[in-house]
Amino acid sequence: MQTNLQSFTIGLSSQSDIVKKEKEIQNGPIFNFYKELIRLRKEMPIISEGSYLPALEDSKQVYAFERHLDGQKLLVLNHFYGSEFEVAIPAEYQARQVLLSNYDDAELAEKVILKPYQTLVILVK
Structure with missing residues (x-):
């Protein structure tokens, strides 16, 4: 064979x-x-050297923290779930610069709807 x-x-x-x-x-x-x-x-030194402060501690769906350095503030929102989630943005971060997001259409207002697994970084100069 x-x-x-x-x-x-x-x-x-x-x-x-x-x-x-x-x-x-x-x-x-x-x-x-x-x-x-x-x-x-x-x-941006604020990202690695800024002081760390927890934020939105009542939220179970969003891990959020602030960084502060030399008069700058940074708010980082991390949403680790597969559904959308509405989160209230502190007044000082509304209408500020979106520094980074893994979605293209990130806009700031009093409340933001975070998309599944979205990270949003907001900068106050």
Whole structure:
């Protein structure tokens, strides 16, 4: 009995499939978000050196904290759930600069609806 060994496979991906996946990861939104976060951390001392204060401690859906340094304030909101969640923004952060978000359409008002797994960073100069 003769077999055709050329058609034998063990189910491994070809090298080109691996390269394609690596390029998707490197050009994807999560990679770009972290790249921007690293850039901001290098440029803005408040991110790494600012004093840390917990914020919105009553919320069970949002992990929030403030950073303070040299008259600047930063509010970070992290929503770790798969559904939207409305959160009241403290008055001093309303109508301020959205420094970073993993969603494109982040807007500030008295209340913000955080999308699933959204991170929002607000800067007061």
